[in-house]
Amino acid sequence: MTGDFPAVCLAAAGMQTIPIVMLACYMLMLLVLGYIGFRRSKTTEEDYYLAGRGQRLIVTVLTIMATMFSSAAMLGIPGLIYKDGIGFLLFAMNLPLSGAAVYVLGSRIWRAGRKRGYVTPGDMLSDYYGGSRGVRILAAVTGFLYVIPYIVMQIKAGGHLAQVLFPGTENAFQIGATALSIVTMLYVLIGGMRSVAWTDVIQGSLLLSGMLIAGIATVTAMGGIGGFFEKVNTLPEEALTLPGPSNAWSPWKMLTICLFASLGTMIQPGQWMRYYSAHSANTLRRSSLIFSIVLPICFLFGVMLVALGGRVLFPPDLAADQPHELVKSFDQILVVMMKEHIPQLLGALGPFVVSLLFVAILAASMSTADSNLHSLSAVLTRDIYDRFIRPKSSERERAWVGRSIIVVATFLALGLVQFGERNPDFEPLKLIAEMMLFAIAFSCQLLPVTFDMLFFRRGTKAGAIAGISAGLLTVLAVLIFTKIVGEPVSGLANLSRLLDTGFTGCAVNAIVFVAVSAVTKKLPTNHVETFARDFESDE
Amino acid sequence: MEPARRKRLATILIIVFFAAMLMGAGPGAFLVNGKGPILGMPAIYAWVVSWFFVQASMVVIAYFTVWKKR
Numbered sequence: 001m002t003g004d005f006p007a008v009c010l011a012a013a014g015m016q017t018i019p020i021v022m023l024a025c026y027m028l029m030l031l032v033l034g035y036i037g038f039r040r041s042k043t044t045e046e047d048y049y050l051a052g053r054g055q056r057l058i059v060t061v062l063t064i065m066a067t068m069f070s071s072a073a074m075l076g077i078p079g080l081i082y083k084d085g086i087g088f089l090l091f092a093m094n095l096p097l098s099g100a101a102v103y104v105l106g107s108r109i110w111r112a113g114r115k116r117g118y119v120t121p122g123d124m125l126s127d128y129y130g131g132s133r134g135v136r137i138l139a140a141v142t143g144f145l146y147v148i149p150y151i152v153m154q155i156k157a158g159g160h161l162a163q164v165l166f167p168g169t170e171n172a173f174q175i176g177a178t179a180l181s182i183v184t185m186l187y188v189l190i191g192g193m194r195s196v197a198w199t200d201v202i203q204g205s206l207l208l209s210g211m212l213i214a215g216i217a218t219v220t221a222m223g224g225i226g227g228f229f230e231k232v233n234t235l236p237e238e239a240l241t242l243p244g245p246s247n248a249w250s251p252w253k254m255l256t257i258c259l260f261a262s263l264g265t266m267i268q269p270g271q272w273m274r275y276y277s278a279h280s281a282n283t284l285r286r287s288s289l290i291f292s293i294v295l296p297i298c299f300l301f302g303v304m305l306v307a308l309g310g311r312v313l314f315p316p317d318l319a320a321d322q323p324h325e326l327v328k329s330f331d332q333i334l335v336v337m338m339k340e341h342i343p344q345l346l347g348a349l350g351p352f353v354v355s356l357l358f359v360a361i362l363a364a365s366m367s368t369a370d371s372n373l374h375s376l377s378a379v380l381t382r383d384i385y386d387r388f389i390r391p392k393s394s395e396r397e398r399a400w401v402g403r404s405i406i407v408v409a410t411f412l413a414l415g416l417v418q419f420g421e422r423n424p425d426f427e428p429l430k431l432i433a434e435m436m437l438f439a440i441a442f443s444c445q446l447l448p449v450t451f452d453m454l455f456f457r458r459g460t461k462a463g464a465i466a467g468i469s470a471g472l473l474t475v476l477a478v479l480i481f482t483k484i485v486g487e488p489v490s491g492l493a494n495l496s497r498l499l500d501t502g503f504t505g506c507a508v509n510a511i512v513f514v515a516v517s518a519v520t521k522k523l524p525t526n527h528v529e530t531f532a533r534d535f536e537s538d539e
Numbered sequence: 540m541e542p543a544r545r546k547r548l549a550t551i552l553i554i555v556f557f558a559a560m561l562m563g564a565g566p567g568a569f570l571v572n573g574k575g576p577i578l579g580m581p582a583i584y585a586w587v588v589s590w591f592f593v594q595a596s597m598v599v600i601a602y603f604t605v606w607k608k609r
Contacts, residue, residue, distance in 0.1 A: 086583045093564035096594035229579045240581045242572050255565030285606050292598040296591050
């Protein structure tokens with residue numbers, strides 16, 4: 001091994017500076033793209049929120065994928081597999097369904113959105129349910145409950161990355177989290193959807209290649225495909241079977257997560273607005289195909305393998321519910337794997353590849369944070385401020401309100417991240433992947449009304465309001481009694497262990513929606529038929 | 540493609556797609572849970588990868604048939 005010594009020394013030296021230089025260049029590039037987006041934009045609300053409804057294939061598919069794949073994909077899910085074994089790998093099966101939803105749901109949303117000039121999910125849902133203010137408010141609340149935890153997750157990932165990159169630095173977590181928040185906030189503020197989508201193209205490409213490179217590097221470092229799986233097969237049986245060491249991931253729970261998390265994610269405000277901003281339904285059809293194939297491949301043959309390899313090389317201490325001593329938190333396993341193994345494997349080239357992977361993690365976090373900040377701004381401005389606070393406000397005033405919301409939401413999320421760091425036992429902010437599942441559980445509550453509007457058209461205004469309210473309250477109850485209150489209510493704890501919380505909320509939501517719709521006033525037939533024609537019309 | 544044929548094909552694709560979901564991510568996984576490696580890979584991993592390919596095939600067929608512009 002002495003022949004490798006200079007390369008290892010060079011790699012060690014490079015590990016100090018190259019990641020910092022590459023991360024700085026990356027951040028600078030995002031700000032430049034944000035500025036270019038600003039220069040190309042018009043002053044209208046539609047342009048700021050939907051980039052003029054003209055996004056072509058590459059931008060559409062990469063922005064949809066980048067919005068979907070967040071820090072949860074790069075840190076949270078590998079962290080969960082590292083902690084709980086192979087059980088959570090079944091989560092990959094949600095991706096082809098999410099991909100199919102881009103066309104099956106997205107094309108109908110696109111058609112009606114273009115024809116009727118909608119900008120937010122609340123615009124379409126409230127218009128369909130007879131101009132209902134209640135449906136609009138509930139759509140906005142659902143969006144808010146989804147978006148804030150999702151932004152918190154992304155900021156937290158920036159902190160985790162900084163902790164591993166600058167191990168000796170005091171407050172590395174706070175510095176990383178703050179830097180990610182401020183840069184993201186700035187380019188969303190100045191350029192709107194155009195900047196968000198353009199940066200998503202870069203970020204989407206980085207994160208897809210990063211996921212695959214991470215998998216390939218891990219397999220190579222562990223002796224090639226044969227050697228890798230040989231080592232993985234030596235893991236304790238509980239790590240390679242269901243429901244895993246913590247008894248958390250039964251196939252029933254994974255099935256309900258795959259069915260509802262996928263669809264819930266694809267109708268969250270950020271994705272919904274991406275359907276509106278596509279150039280055509282055909283753009284969404286092609287995006288759907290690419291998404292359904294490319295994302296699961298990057299997941300199954302990329303980061304999933306890193307997590308399994310991490311469990312072999314850095315076995316966690318499950319009795320104490322702690323990761324390996326070299327891994328500060330379960331969510332950091334991918335970063336630690338890359339930092340520990342790639343430099344030795346690739347010598348002088350190692351620091352560049354590791355830096356690229358760090359940038360990819362940052363890209364995954366920022367691409368989701370930017371989309372969510374941007375959509376939250378649209379939802380609160382159009383669905384709340386414009387409708388209920390100052391209905392006669394000018395477009396310019398609304399643009400400034402939207403930008404103020406972005407600033408407030410960024411600092412609110414940053415505050416929650418700092419609170420979580422100071423209170424490490426506060427369950428809801430503990431693990432990235434668990435936060436992701438709760439956020440999606442909220443966005444799932446628009447599924448019954450969305451499916452009714454797009455396909456069945458039997459529901460009523462009162463049914464929609466009652467159903468969404470019941471679903472949101474159910475998810476909140478599960479969250480409060482299983483994660484926040486010290487002594488969990490055993491029935492709810494068992495239920496959340498057996499089934500996905502989003503599914504449970506959705507089931508209550510759908511039952512209430514159908515029951516109330518059966519006894520309340522139907523929507524006018526001609527109104528429903530006009531919508532049906534708009535959803536199904538050819539381009 | 541005629542509407543009736545398109546509808547029949549769409550129904551078949553949806554059924555196979557969700558059957559793959561049930562097998563790969565749902566109770567179908569019990570069939571290989573605790574079994575030894577398949578082709579050298581952990582059984583659950585090989586199982587999920589196989590059913591993913593079934594789902595992806597359904598999306599590809601839908602793309603070239605039922606999702607085509609009417």
